[in-house]
Amino acid sequence: MxxxxxxxxxxxxxxxxxxxxxxxxxxxxxxNKYDPIAEAVSDKVTTEIPSNYTGVVKDxxxxxxxxxxxGTPIMTIETADAGKSPSENGNGKAAKMQTEEFIDHLNxxxxxxxxxxxxxxTESVNRESALHSDKEKGHSPRYSPAVMRISQERGIDLxxxxxxxxxxxxxxxxxxxxxxxxxxxxxxxxxxxxxxxKRKQNDQxxxxxxxxxxxxxxxxxxxxxxxxxxxxxxxxxxxxQSTTEIPHAWMMVEADVSNIVAxxxxxxxxxxxxxxxxxxxxxxxxKAVVQALKKHPVINTSWKEGSIIYHxxxxxxxxxxxxxxxxxxxxxxxxxxxxxxxSREISRLAELARRGKLTSADMQGGTMTLNNTGxxxxxxxxxxxxxxxxxxxxxxxxxxxxxxxxxGGFKAADMVxxxxxIDHRIIDGLQAGRFLQTVKDNLNRYSSEEDLY
Amino acid sequence: xxxxxMTYLEAIKKGIEEEMARDERVVIFGEDVGGVKGGVxxxxxxxxxxxxxxxxxxxxxxxxxxxxxxxxxxxxxYRPIGEFQFAxxxxxxxxxxxxxxxxxRYRTKGDWTAPVVYRAPYGGGVRGGLYxxxxxxxxxxxxxxxxxxxxxxxxxAKGLIKAAIRCDDPVLFYEHKRLYRLLKxxxxxxxxxxxxxxxxxxxxxxxxxxxxxxxxLNHALKAAETLSEEGIEAExxxxxxxxxxxxxxxxxxxxxxxxxxxVTEDNLEGSIMSEISAVIAEEALFDLDAPIxxxxxxxxxxxxxxxxxxxxxxxxxxKVRTAMRELAEF
Numbered sequence: 072m073x074x075x076x077x078x079x080x081x082x083x084x085x086x087x088x089x090x091x092x093x094x095x096x097x098x099x100x101x102x103n104k105y106d107p108i109a110e111a112v113s114d115k116v117t118t119e120i121p122s123n124y125t126g127v128v129k130d131x132x133x134x135x136x137x138x139x140x141x142g143t144p145i146m147t148i149e150t151a152d153a154g155k156s157p158s159e160n161g162n163g164k165a166a167k168m169q170t171e172e173f174i175d176h177l178n179x180x181x182x183x184x185x186x187x188x189x190x191x192x193t194e195s196v197n198r199e200s201a202l203h204s205d206k207e208k209g210h211s212p213r214y215s216p217a218v219m220r221i222s223q224e225r226g227i228d229l230x231x232x233x234x235x236x237x238x239x240x241x242x243x244x245x246x247x248x249x250x251x252x253x254x255x256x257x258x259x260x261x262x263x264x265x266x267x268x269k270r271k272q273n274d275q276x277x278x279x280x281x282x283x284x285x286x287x288x289x290x291x292x293x294x295x296x297x298x299x300x301x302x303x304x305x306x307x308x309x310x311x312q313s314t315t316e317i318p319h320a321w322m323m324v325e326a327d328v329s330n331i332v333a334x335x336x337x338x339x340x341x342x343x344x345x346x347x348x349x350x351x352x353x354x355x356x357x358k359a360v361v362q363a364l365k366k367h368p369v370i371n372t373s374w375k376e377g378s379i380i381y382h383x384x385x386x387x388x389x390x391x392x393x394x395x396x397x398x399x400x401x402x403x404x405x406x407x408x409x410x411x412x413x414s415r416e417i418s419r420l421a422e423l424a425r426r427g428k429l430t431s432a433d434m435q436g437g438t439m440t441l442n443n444t445g446x447x448x449x450x451x452x453x454x455x456x457x458x459x460x461x462x463x464x465x466x467x468x469x470x471x472x473x474x475x476x477x478x479g480g481f482k483a484a485d486m487v488x489x490x491x492x493i494d495h496r497i498i499d500g501l502q503a504g505r506f507l508q509t510v511k512d513n514l515n516r517y518s519s520e521e522d523l524y
Numbered sequence: 525x526x527x528x529x530m531t532y533l534e535a536i537k538k539g540i541e542e543e544m545a546r547d548e549r550v551v552i553f554g555e556d557v558g559g560v561k562g563g564v565x566x567x568x569x570x571x572x573x574x575x576x577x578x579x580x581x582x583x584x585x586x587x588x589x590x591x592x593x594x595x596x597x598x599x600x601x602y603r604p605i606g607e608f609q610f611a612x613x614x615x616x617x618x619x620x621x622x623x624x625x626x627x628x629r630y631r632t633k634g635d636w637t638a639p640v641v642y643r644a645p646y647g648g649g650v651r652g653g654l655y656x657x658x659x660x661x662x663x664x665x666x667x668x669x670x671x672x673x674x675x676x677x678x679x680x681a682k683g684l685i686k687a688a689i690r691c692d693d694p695v696l697f698y699e700h701k702r703l704y705r706l707l708k709x710x711x712x713x714x715x716x717x718x719x720x721x722x723x724x725x726x727x728x729x730x731x732x733x734x735x736x737x738x739x740x741l742n743h744a745l746k747a748a749e750t751l752s753e754e755g756i757e758a759e760x761x762x763x764x765x766x767x768x769x770x771x772x773x774x775x776x777x778x779x780x781x782x783x784x785x786x787v788t789e790d791n792l793e794g795s796i797m798s799e800i801s802a803v804i805a806e807e808a809l810f811d812l813d814a815p816i817x818x819x820x821x822x823x824x825x826x827x828x829x830x831x832x833x834x835x836x837x838x839x840x841x842x843k844v845r846t847a848m849r850e851l852a853e854f
Contacts, residue, residue: 173656174564176651177564177565177650177651177652177656177701178564178565180649180650180651180652180702181565181650181701181702181704181705181706182705184649184650184702184703184704184705184706185531185704185705185706187706188531188705188706188707188708189706189707189708189742189746190708190709215782215812215813215814216809216810216811216812216813217782217810217811217812217813218813219810220810220811236853236854237853237854240854242813242854243781243782243783243811243813244730244731244813422755
């Protein structure tokens with residue numbers, strides 16, 4: 072006969088204490104090794120504690136719901152196997168006896184690993200087209216051996232290749248994919264162009280076969296018809312509803328965003344390194360609009376059966392174009408984000424859209440829409456309001472223009488047009504004008520790096 | 525082909541059992557290996573009962589003798605499997621492994637061989653402390669004549685142990701302790717072997733190549749899945765044959781992406797990854813797009829026992845993922 076102690080076991084990473092929610096055994100019970108004796112709870116898990124021994128339960132040493140440190144004795148048990156009394160002095164063979172316990176401990180650890188087995192399937196690997204980061208200008212004059220070799224073999228002038236690696240380094244992939252004929256345009260279009268290139272390259276089955284077929288056919292002298300796919304039909308229905316139900320009115324202002332262009336130029340490299348996403352202009356506009364919506368809640372509304380619904384949340388729909396479709400995912404509670412937070416959220420939603428992974432939840436609940444038409448090179452456009460919202464703002468291309476200064480001279484400024492469409496049932500020109508003025512004021516405020524965070 | 529769900533440990537055991545049934549020259553021995561105990565982890569449990577105490581038996585706590593007994597039995601016609609209870613305990617047998625087993629063909633001009641398998645559970649992450657966590661493969665690496673293999677999946681575990689037993693050369697068979705019950709997969713119930721000298725591409729990708737074995741290989745596979753969601757696709761190679769290295773497969777995989785991450789649980793200096801790095805540098809320079817990176821344990825004497833220190837020492841999934849992402853973005 073010997074008395075053994077059972078301790079509170081390790082329950083997982085970073086768990087230092089735990090309590091028992093239930094004693095499964097009571098004093099006097101005859102139990103077998105591995106029988107559950109109690110249920111332990113920690114902040115992470117509820118686990119059954121197995122007995123390490125066969126024998127008769129002697130004392131329960133702790134009450135339930137009492138936090139104790141891992142390793143605290145919780146129960147004693149009287150075991151039948153007589154000879155097994157580990158000696159305290161650890162030399163020679165006695166040390167080997169203690170090894171028994173140690174081996175049990177090791178097996179426990181291995182068992183723990185086995186309690187969440189990685190079940191491997193024999194399925195082959197799945198591959199998806201790679202994500203493309205925004206291209207940045209290559210500053211680095213140092214090329215890897217692979218880049219040197221491939222560029223020499225193919226006669227590629229490396230000064231024409233845009234690097235996508237760290238600090239704009241030209242990577243082996245950049246050279247492999249370089250096509251001197253088709254230099255991608257800047258901004259969002261780059262990504263779209265890349266996606267198209269990638270898709271053509273891989274020639275993989277597309278998720279919109281009808282559209283793809285259409286695209287491959289190109290112009291033909293004879294007329295032909297292609298059935299619209301589901302997404303196209305949904306867009307069509309929504310557009311008809313918007314234009315028939317909502318009386319649109321339109322207003323455009325121009326804003327000087329030289330300060331934002333300068334700020335982005337100054338911080339984009341570091342931002343990309345720190346945040347893992349590139350800093351585009353769009354989040355600045357999102358932020359400016361969100362702040363303006365706080366001041367002009369009438370823009371953040373919906374017309375519903377003779378009433379005006381003022382929305383309690385600012386959920387900003389953003390238009391994301393893929394080469395086939397336009398998606399409008401929603402930045403939920405957009406007023407909770409900094410510029411850097413918006414950058415990440417926009418990048419996340421855009422990526423989901425490009426990969427066709429947006430869920431309907433991602434696209435619901437928008438209260439106003441912001442459309443980055445500038446990425447297509449547009450300088451002026453009339454947006455159709457995203458029903459049942461009351462307004463859509465088109466952010467056009469930023470372009471350098473000469474503008475008069477206050478002292479009668481001229482300066483080169485980075486100018487942008489902001490085109491607002493409003494539901495004239497709810498909003499009048501006055502409110503629209505005031506709203507746009509606030510957006511302009513907000514845009515003017517960004518000047519230092521601190522504004523990003 | 526009929527399949528059965530098996531852990532890594534069960535797959536090793538199954539392989540040994542099948543070979544013992546197939547060939548009566550196969551014997552297995554070591555500390556606590558025989559009797560009802562069947563090894564400290566239970567790999568040989570039931571084998572003594574099934575094949576008799578003469579084919580599955582205990583030895584004294586004398587690793588040098590386990591090493592030598594295997595060589596002797598091999599020379600007189602047996603197919604011996606000597607188990608070192610932990611890879612850490614192998615050191616007293618190094619003379620037998622290096623000077624005797626691995627030199628037998630050379631010394632006898634090919635007249636004699638030592639068709640021996642030495643099994644050794646290695647690796648940490650099981651709170652085993654100094655004597656039960658180490659990776660000792662680099663100590664025995666680079667000895668022409670001594671093959672070293674390690675499986676990193678149940679499928680390979682069964683096929684590799686069978687190939688090792690049938691091999692006429694001495695084979696040092698490393699088993700990662702933490703994988704024993706962690707990994708489960710469908711394993712063919714039929715007789716099959718896995719080549720002893722081939723690395724294995726376990727995942728294909730275009731953005732970077734990760735070369736690893738053991739627990740860290742499994743970290744890399746998991747990290748690769750999450751990185752795939754970020755658009756980073758990793759090619760992952762299981763070294764499997766630690767010595768001699770399958771240079772052809774390793775170099776080919778390195779050339780495919782030009783970005784190579786070598787991961788080992790061992791400490792960095794002089795690890796097997798150091799040799800792989802040298803091979804790639806020699807043979808793939810003009811295909812490299814980034815410096816070869818090694819991710820390994822710190823250069824401290826051993827895996828610590830204290831849990832916080834053990835965690836700090838171990839290369840975990842996060843560390844692998846971060847290193848993979850950094851290299852992909854380079």
